[in-house]
Amino acid sequence: MTKDAIIKDFEAIVGSDNVMTSETDRHTYSYDAAVLDSVMPALVVRPTNSEELGKTVKLCNDNGLPLTVRGAGTNLSGGTIPHPGGVVVLTNGLNRILEINEQDMYAVVEPGVVTAKFAAEVASKGLFYPPDPGSQTVSTLGGNVAENAGGLRGLKYGVTxxxxxxxxxxxxxxxxxxxxxxxxxxxxxxxLAGLMVASEGTLGVFDKLILKLVPPVLAAKSMMAVFPSMKxxxxxxxxxxANKIVPATLEIMDNFTIRTVENFRKAGLPTDAAAMLLIEVDGHPAQVEDEAAKVEEICKQNSASEIKIANDAAERDAVWQARRDALPALANLKPTCVLEDATVPRSQIPAMIAALDEISNKYNLTIGTFGHAGDGNLHPTILTDKRDTKEWQRVEEAIEMIFDRALALGGTLSGExxxxxxxxxxxxxxxxxxxxAYSRRMKSVLDPKGILNPHKIIG
Amino acid sequence: MTKDAIIKDFEAIVGSDNVMTSETDRHTYSYDAAVLDSVMPALVVRPTNSEELGKTVKLCNDNGLPLTVRGAGTNLSGGTIPHPGGVVVLTNGLNRILEINEQDMYAVVEPGVVTAKFAAEVASKGLFYPPDPGSQTVSTLGGNVAENAGGLRGLKYGVTxxxxxxxxxxxxxxxxxxxxxxxxxxxxxxxLAGLMVASEGTLGVFDKLILKLVPPVLAAKSMMAVFPSMKxxxxxxxxxxANKIVPATLEIMDNFTIRTVENFRKAGLPTDAAAMLLIEVDGHPAQVEDEAAKVEEICKQNSASEIKIANDAAERDAVWQARRDALPALANLKPTCVLEDATVPRSQIPAMIAALDEISNKYNLTIGTFGHAGDGNLHPTILTDKRDTKEWQRVEEAIEMIFDRALALGGTLSGExxxxxxxxxxxxxxxxxxxxAYSRRMKSVLDPKGILNPHKIIG
Known part of the structure; x- marks a missing residue:
């Protein structure tokens, strides 16, 4: 078929308003949040219901057209960068919450529902959807499932x-x-639902998701503890x-990140602190009191010089705003910001922190480190300028060394x-x-023409 | 290769003591806990380490020999019944707990470790492994993962x-x-770890499992409530x-089951009760007190005639012994005991109970009903004699109707x-x-000769 004929076929499925071919539109969907080159798709298609979505997938396959599904494009590993000349399938027209079942504590949603919007809707029904990836205000649930998105609550509540x-x-x-x-x-x-999780759109195209909900949190307490060293x-x-306390959130920030955040938004952070932990415990009110007291005690035993407990909602918001500011504040400093997420068993966090220090010195790079210390998921963030080819080469070497060290410590290439x-x-x-080989065999038979998000995951 | 030559090859891998060919041995491994005809394997092989296991699998594949992995054979759907003339691979020689990591709260085990033994070992380190399938005293962790075994704690703690x-x-x-x-x-x-869960040995042979552990339960309270009707x-x-309380365990028993259990072991159960709930709440001591009080209140509002709270460990054990007695007591009554596990969203439990009543009357069958009401996972248990071909036909029709009703109520064929x-x-x-079709395509490429536990799941 000619390109014009194919476009007509897509228009017949989704309507001409929902097929985009202009250079501007195609450029808009040529990249995501990863530091990788953009790739222009041939066209962008926006189905608005389940039937249109199914027909769109089939039309792509019939014509051997590579297809990349895209929610909000917040992906940090290039998972939503299209294949050259391929089709981007947008899910923002598939954004209905189909059911929130309060009695049975589940929800049924289309893939394009925005995470935070969903979580708020669930909360308004008196229930709780815990996964909270950093991009939740714009990210979609379909993208969250396709990537197995994590977030701040991973250690207590798990991931998507x-x-x-x-x-x-x-x-x-x-x-x-x-x-x-x-x-x-x-x-x-x-x-197969489990197989779809983290499959990055390479094995199928999500039509509907059934998501588990849990009872709401009865009480929570946030605190900020200042330490003389990252160690x-x-x-x-x-x-x-080790004391068998699993906080809802347990985040770390190094001095460089603290100073950068404070410069970004004057919030009164201790800019001379070598390191900071941001902690939230939640649960039954009595449990919260007990755990908060124990956490405070443990912080003191480990040389915390200051512990601030949030006394009200405003103070609590301030703690978490500082954490949310970390990435945008760091990203502001330099043209290129590489956000890594090598992850280690949590007992290895001190060793991984030491390794990052060594790597930063060895390659003479600026690395701000923050992240989900409680689940071993650090975000060493390298600040650089990709156009500086010499420095960029050192960045690439540093990234490989970060992976090597994480694996040597029993960790993984990517936490979330x-x-x-x-x-x-x-x-x-x-x-x-x-x-x-096992993964490639599986992919080859489930997608014989290799149209589903080619080259992602298995190369 | 001749059969003798193949036996020699297996003996070279696992030693002659670990290759069994006698009729008695083969008969021992010809059936499992499902009400299905037994099938004689050609031989039984017992690897005792990882390398032997890998070589055993390869030898089977090289010779196109069907292979069924068997832990304790407690399977209730025929998943461990071998293929005619196939090989049974026993995992009871692969029973080492390789690591219990208290700091990072995980364990690494071989597939043949017995569930309850593992849970006890974990508990002795001050941690908790929640999954508790009914067969836990003999079942293996490999079997639990292969079947995604559930248990009594599913509603609060999830399944394997x-x-x-x-x-x-x-x-x-x-x-x-x-x-x-x-x-x-x-x-x-x-x-792929997620894909292996519930794959019943049809896509790969487990070598090692990494299992999540959680902090121990601080307090728990068990109670028994008597009701005038199953409704x-x-x-x-x-x-x-609906009141947002998620007990650790929430079990139901009908009058027939209560009477049978009481006949089996005189424990002082209320034999005139139409229905009984066995409930345990756990967590922080204050939370346990609050939730127990609320549960008691809700039971009263719903016409509970009696609520007994276990005051000590002995009384608590008595509650759960009664529940554990349900299946053996029922199974004692008749030559054949069909334990079903059709499952519905928990709000549909009243409707499913009504349907079971109707089905029991329609087909003139004795059905004892008990199970994990809190997660919608009932175990209607049909007591019959398979040799009575007329009644057996009614049993098969009743089972189909149980499935139909469960699906019509938004449920599933099998909970666990x-x-x-x-x-x-x-x-x-x-x-x-x-x-x-998707599942069969996947299986065909991952197991081209179809040797891995043939005909299970996808027929």
Whole structure:
């Protein structure tokens, strides 16, 4: 078929308003939040219901057109960068919350629903959807599932995977595949819903998601503790967990990040602090009191020089605003900001912090470190300018060394940002040649023409 | 190769003591806990380390020998019934707990470790492994993962799936595949560990499991509430959840089951009670007090005639012994005991209970009903004699009607017992023809000769 004929076919499915071919439109969807080159798609298609979505997938497959599904494009590993000449399928027209079932504590949503909007809607019904990726105000639930997005509450509440009860998705032939259930327990057939999680749009196109909800949090207490060194702060993290306390959130920030955040928004942060922990415990009010007291005690035993407990909602908001400011504040400093997410078992956080220090010195790079210390998921953030090719080479070497160190400490290449294009070449070093071969065989039979988000994950 | 030559090859791998060919041995491994005909394997092989296991799998594949992995054989859907003339691979020689990491709260185990033994070992380190399938005293962790075993704590703590952080497994060619990590967050590559869960030994052979552990429970309170009808009891279940209380355990028993249990072990159960709920709340001591008081109030509002709170460990044990007695007591009554596990969203429990009553009357069958009401996972248990062909036909019709009703109520064919051989013909009615085709395509490329536990799940 000619390109014009294909465009007409897409228009027949989704209407001409929902097929975009202008250079501006195509450029808009040529990149995501990863530090990678943009790639122009041939066209952008926006289905607005399930049937249109299924037909769009089938039309792509019939014509061998590479297809990349895109929610908000907040991906940090290039998972939403299209294939040259391919089709971008937008999900922002598939943004309905189809059901919030309060009695059975689940929701059914279309993939394009925005995470924070969903969480707020759930909260308004007196329930709680815990996953809170950093991009939640714009990210979509479909993207969250496709990437197995994490967030600040990972250590106590788990990640997106832990809230996926079922996924309906389209296979490349336009058949609707159903996996999972509205029930707490379900073992009918292969766990395809589980396979879809973190599959980055390479094995199917999400039609509907069934998500688990939990009872609301009864009480919470936030605090901020200041430490004389990153070592002391990171040892405190390990000590809190070793004392069998699992805070809802347990974040770390180094001095460079603290100063940058304070410059970004004058919030009265201790700019001379070598390190800071931001902690929230939640649960039954009595549990919160007990755990907060224990956490305070452990911080003191580990040389905390100051512990501030948020006394009201405004003070609590201030704590978390500082954390949310970390990335935008750092990103403001230099033209290029590489946000890594190598992850280690939490007891190895002190060792990983030391390794980052060494790497920053060795390659003479500015690395701000913050992140989800409580679940071992650090975000070393390299500030650079990609146009400075010499420095950029050092950045690439530093990234490889970060991966090496994380793996040597029993960790993983990626805690929550995905593999996408950025990390696919490193995947074998964490797994095995057989793992990659097994994955590729699976992909080859489920997507024989290789149209579903080509080259992501398995290269 | 001749059969003798193949036996010699197996002996070269695992030693002659670990290859069994006698009729007695083969008969021992010809059946499991499902009500299905036994099938004689050609031989039984017992690897005692990882390398032997990998070589065993490869030898089977090289010779096109069907292979069924067997832990304790407690499977209720025929998942461990071998293929005619196939090989049974026992995992009881792969029973080492390789690591319990208290700081990072995970464990690494071989697949043949017995569930309750593992849970006790974890408890002795001051941590908690929640999944508690009914067969836990003999079942193995490998079997639990292969079936995604549930148990009594599903509603609050989830099922086996929720504790699988990683799986190393052998593919048919004897390559070791690695998926998941020792970290709380990991998105490196496809979620093959998730795919392995509930795959019933059809996609790979487990080598090692990485399992999540959680902090211990600080306090718990058990109670027993008596109701004038199953309707009142099941409405109480829905009311407890609707009040945002998620007990650790919330079990139901009908009058027939109560009487049978009391006959089995004189424990002083109220034999005139139409229905009973067995409830345990756990958590922080203050939370336990609050929730227990609320649960008691809700039971009273829903016409509970008696509520007994266990005052000490002995009384608590008595409550749960009664529940554990339900299946053996029922199974004692008749030659054949069909334990079903159709599952519905928990708000539909009253409707499902009514349907079971109707089905029991329509087909003139004795059905004892008990189970995990809190997560919608009932165990209607049909007591019959398979040799009575007329009644057996009514039993089969009743089972189909149980499935129909569960699906009509938004439920699933199987909450926790698996599909195996017993339910594979019904799978399409819950999912879609495309789902089965997608699953079969995947299986065909990952196991081209179809040696891994043939015909299970996808027929």
């Amino acid at each position: 995977k832990d809230y996926v009860m079922g996924v309906d998705f389209w296979d490349v032939d336009g058949n609707l595949i159903k996996s999972g259930s509205r029930t707490v327990k379900c073992v009918t057939g292969y766990n 002391a702060a990171s040892e405190t993290v390990a000590a809190i967990i 940002h995905g593999i996408g294009l950025a990390k696919s070449k490193f995947i074998e070093s964490e797994t095995s040649p057989g793992t990659l | 799936k929720d504790y699988v952080m990683g799986v190393d497994f052998w593919d048919v060619d004897g390559n070791l595949i690695k998926s998941g990590s020792r970290t709380v967050k990991c998105v490196t590559g496809y979620n 009142a009891a099941s409405e109480t279940v829905a009311a407890i959840i 017992h698996g599909i195996g051989l017993a339910k594979s013909k019904f799978i399409e009615s819950e999912t879609s023809p495309g789902t089965l």
